[in-house]
Amino acid sequence: MSGGVDSAVAAARAVEAGHEVVGVHLALSRMPGTLRTGSRGCCTVEDSMDAQRAANIIGIPYYVWDFSERFKLDVVDDFIAEYAAGRTPNPCMRCNEKIKFAALLEKALALGFDAVCTGHYASIVTDADGNRELHRASAWAKDQSYVLGVLTKEQLAHSMFPLGDTPSKAEVRAEAAERGFSVANKPDSYDICFIPDGDTRGWLGERVAPETGDILDREGNKLGQHEGAVAFTVGQRKGLSIGTPAADGKPRFVLEVRPVSNTVVVGPKEALAIKEIAGTKYTWAGLPPEHPEIEFACDVQIRAHADPEPAVAQVISVPADPSATPPVEAHTELRILPTEPLTGVAPGQTAVVYVGTRVLGQCTIDRTVSAVPVKSDNVAGPVPADSATINA
Amino acid sequence: MSVHFDHAYLDHAATAPMLPAAITAYAEAMAVVGNPASIHSQGQNAKRMLEEARERVAASVHSDPIEIVFTGSGTESVNLAIKGLYWARAPRTRILVPGGEHHATVDTVEWLAQQEGATVQWIPLDTLGRIDLAALAAAIAEDPEDVALVTLLAANNEVGTLQPVEDVAALAAAHGIPVHVDAISAYGHVPIDFAALHATGVSALSVSAHKIGGPVGIGALVLSRTITVVPLIHGGGQQRQVRSGTQDVAAAVSFAVAATAMTADLDAENRRLRVLRDSVIAGVRAAVPSAVYNGDPDSADSGTAGRLPGNAHFTFPGCEGDSLLFLLDVAGVSVSTGSACQAGIPEPSHVLRAMGRSEAEARSALRITLGRTSTQADVDALLAALPVAWAQAIGAGMADSAPRAYT
Numbered sequence: 001m002s003g004g005v006d007s008a009v010a011a012a013r014a015v016e017a018g019h020e021v022v023g024v025h026l027a028l029s030r031m032p033g034t035l036r037t038g039s040r041g042c043c044t045v046e047d048s049m050d051a052q053r054a055a056n057i058i059g060i061p062y063y064v065w066d067f068s069e070r071f072k073l074d075v076v077d078d079f080i081a082e083y084a085a086g087r088t089p090n091p092c093m094r095c096n097e098k099i100k101f102a103a104l105l106e107k108a109l110a111l112g113f114d115a116v117c118t119g120h121y122a123s124i125v126t127d128a129d130g131n132r133e134l135h136r137a138s139a140w141a142k143d144q145s146y147v148l149g150v151l152t153k154e155q156l157a158h159s160m161f162p163l164g165d166t167p168s169k170a171e172v173r174a175e176a177a178e179r180g181f182s183v184a185n186k187p188d189s190y191d192i193c194f195i196p197d198g199d200t201r202g203w204l205g206e207r208v209a210p211e212t213g214d215i216l217d218r219e220g221n222k223l224g225q226h227e228g229a230v231a232f233t234v235g236q237r238k239g240l241s242i243g244t245p246a247a248d249g250k251p252r253f254v255l256e257v258r259p260v261s262n263t264v265v266v267g268p269k270e271a272l273a274i275k276e277i278a279g280t281k282y283t284w285a286g287l288p289p290e291h292p293e294i295e296f297a298c299d300v301q302i303r304a305h306a307d308p309e310p311a312v313a314q315v316i317s318v319p320a321d322p323s324a325t326p327p328v329e330a331h332t333e334l335r336i337l338p339t340e341p342l343t344g345v346a347p348g349q350t351a352v353v354y355v356g357t358r359v360l361g362q363c364t365i366d367r368t369v370s371a372v373p374v375k376s377d378n379v380a381g382p383v384p385a386d387s388a389t390i391n392a
Numbered sequence: 393m394s395v396h397f398d399h400a401y402l403d404h405a406a407t408a409p410m411l412p413a414a415i416t417a418y419a420e421a422m423a424v425v426g427n428p429a430s431i432h433s434q435g436q437n438a439k440r441m442l443e444e445a446r447e448r449v450a451a452s453v454h455s456d457p458i459e460i461v462f463t464g465s466g467t468e469s470v471n472l473a474i475k476g477l478y479w480a481r482a483p484r485t486r487i488l489v490p491g492g493e494h495h496a497t498v499d500t501v502e503w504l505a506q507q508e509g510a511t512v513q514w515i516p517l518d519t520l521g522r523i524d525l526a527a528l529a530a531a532i533a534e535d536p537e538d539v540a541l542v543t544l545l546a547a548n549n550e551v552g553t554l555q556p557v558e559d560v561a562a563l564a565a566a567h568g569i570p571v572h573v574d575a576i577s578a579y580g581h582v583p584i585d586f587a588a589l590h591a592t593g594v595s596a597l598s599v600s601a602h603k604i605g606g607p608v609g610i611g612a613l614v615l616s617r618t619i620t621v622v623p624l625i626h627g628g629g630q631q632r633q634v635r636s637g638t639q640d641v642a643a644a645v646s647f648a649v650a651a652t653a654m655t656a657d658l659d660a661e662n663r664r665l666r667v668l669r670d671s672v673i674a675g676v677r678a679a680v681p682s683a684v685y686n687g688d689p690d691s692a693d694s695g696t697a698g699r700l701p702g703n704a705h706f707t708f709p710g711c712e713g714d715s716l717l718f719l720l721d722v723a724g725v726s727v728s729t730g731s732a733c734q735a736g737i738p739e740p741s742h743v744l745r746a747m748g749r750s751e752a753e754a755r756s757a758l759r760i761t762l763g764r765t766s767t768q769a770d771v772d773a774l775l776a777a778l779p780v781a782w783a784q785a786i787g788a789g790m791a792d793s794a795p796r797a798y799t
Contacts, residue, residue: 061722106788107715110715110784
C-alpha cells in the first residue's frame, strides 16, 4: 500500500472478495523525505501514514517492510548505471520486476501469503486450461499493463489486480470517498519516486560525473561539444548548443548516445524513425507463443503512455561472433518490426508486445535500426549506412 | 485476519499497560478544576494534589520533591538535561556519551554538534553493551576542563545491560563534570536512589511515567537542587523556572499512583520477572538453538544483577527481525525489533552495531520484554508460536540477500 488511492481500494476489494489481507507499505529509502507535498508514490512519512489510515479503515493489519537496500541496488543504482550507459531506463518497471513482484513476493510467500495484490490497472485472465494471462485494464486510459509487462508466468500466478475491471479512475476515487479513505482525492503520482523534486537531469548530474565530449552527425563529422553524454536522451532537441546550423536549416535531434566514446550523435527528425527493435532480455507474461521463432503478428508499445503499434515479432538466433568487440556469445533476441516506423524509441526502454488486449511479453531494447539510411556521399565517421546501433 | 486484543504482550519496554488504579486516579483528577498557579482555593487544591504527587514521585527515586521537574515526556526530560546542561556549562564544548544510547540522547547530542558547535565523543561499549570505563577516563583526561557533560543510560533500552553509573559519575565528579543519567528504561525495574547517585556525582536523571504503568505524556527530570540548567521552554516560570507551562495535575497524580505501586514490591516483582525471563531464554534456546542471547547473561540463579530483569534480547541469524515480529504478531504475540523510525521502518539495531555486531546481525534482533502483567501463559504463547515463525522467517531470509526462485 503506497499511501495512494488505488492500492487502498484494491486492498478493500480484496478483503471483500473474501481474502485474508495484510497491508504492507514498502520502505524504499532509509531516509524518507518528510512531509513532501503531494503524492510522489512512495518513500514519504505522509504516504506511510496515509496507507496505515486506509488499512485502519479497512480493518486489516499493516506493516512497513524495509526493501531500501534492494531498491537502491536493483532500481536506483540500476537507473544511474543505465543512464551512464547511454540508455533510457524505466525505474517503475524495474521496481515491479525486482521489488514488488520479486523481493516482496518472495518474502510474502515465505511468510505464508499466497499472492501480492496491488492497485495496478490491469487484468488477469485464466484461459480454458487454467493458464494465467495478463491483459489490459478495461479502462484503456488508465491501463497499466505496460509496466507489468515484465511479469513472468510464475509471478502472475501470485498476483492480484482488483482494479482491472474498473471503468475509470473517477470511479475508484468515488469508491474511496464512499469508504471514507482520506486519500480519495490525493493526486496521482507521476514522477520518479526517488527523485523528489522531479528534476531527473539535475539528480543524475549529481551522481554521474559529466565529461566533455563530441557531438557528431550521422556521417561522423564533429559538429560541436557537449558537457556530458549522460545529459542527453534519444529524441531530445533542446540543449544541443551546436553553433553551425544544419545544411537544410532544419533542427537536429539526438539520435544516439554512445557512452564508451562519450559522443552524442545528432541528425534530422526523420532519422529518429525506427524500423526495427531488438532486445536480448525478453520474457513472456504467461505461456509463450507456441513457435516464437516463427514471425507472428502483434502490437508493440514502447512507452507507458504510447499507443500500441502494429508489428511483427519473432525470436532470432544470433550466432557467436568471437571477432566482435566485445566478443558475442551465441544467444537469442526478440526482434520486433513495426509496420510503420516508430519514433521516440531509445535503448533501455521496454518494448511490450501485445496480442489484442493480452500482454504476450516484453524485451528491454538494446538495439534499434533507423528507417532512414545515412547519406553515403560523405562518410567520415565510424557509422556505416543503415547500421544497427548497439549500445553496450 | 483481525486485530487481536488478547495478544500476549511482551513489549513492556515500549510501554507498560496502565495500572487500573492509575487510570481511576487520572480520571478523577481530571474532573477537578483549578490551575495550581492560581491563588484562590481551587488553585490551592490543585496545587496540593500536584505537590502530593511530586512528593510520591520523588519518593520513588529517593530525591527531594523540589528536585522533580515534570516534563511532557521522557524524551523532553533527556533534552532538557542534555541541552540545558550543555548551555549552562558554556563555553565548554565536549559531550561524552557511550555508543548505543537511546535516540532521545543520540539525536539531541547530534543536534548540539550540528547547531551549537558541540564536540560529541562516543565512548565504546564492550560486547555485553557496557561502557568502557578506561576509554571514558581517557576521554575525560584529554581535556577535562572542556567537558560540558557526560550522559548515559542507566540500562540499555534494547539489550537491557545495566551501566556502572556510580563508576562513571565518580570519574566525572573528579573533574567537576555533571552527569546525566537516562533511567527511563531502568525505572520500575531496578531501584533508583537519586540521593546516593548524587553523592557519587550524578546531577540529573530522567524517568517517564508510561514505562511503569502511568500515563503517556508525562515524564520527569530529577534535577539536583545544586544544578542549573538553561530551560528549553520559557513562559510562566513554573517548576524552578526550568520548565514553564501550566502543570498537568491529573497526569502527575496518575504518575504518582503508578510510582508508589511500582516501588512497593519492586524486589519481589524483580525476582518473579527474572524467573519468567529465564524461562523465555531457556525456551527460545530450546526452540532455536542458533539463537544468540545478547547483553549481560545474568540469570535468576547468578545472584548478580547486570541486566534488566524483564529483558530478553536475541539475534536469530538468517532471519529479519521484522519477519519474526510480523509472524509472531499474526500468532498473537507482541514483541519488538528495537527501535523504528517515524515511518515505522525497522532499523538495524544501532545498539548491536555499537556492541561490535554486523549489520546483518543488527537486522535480525528481537527484543522480548516482560513487566507486571506478564504471566507464564504469555511466555508459553511466545514459545508455542516461535518454532513455526522462525522456520518461516528463515525461509524469507534477509531482505538484502539475493533473490530466490518462487514457485
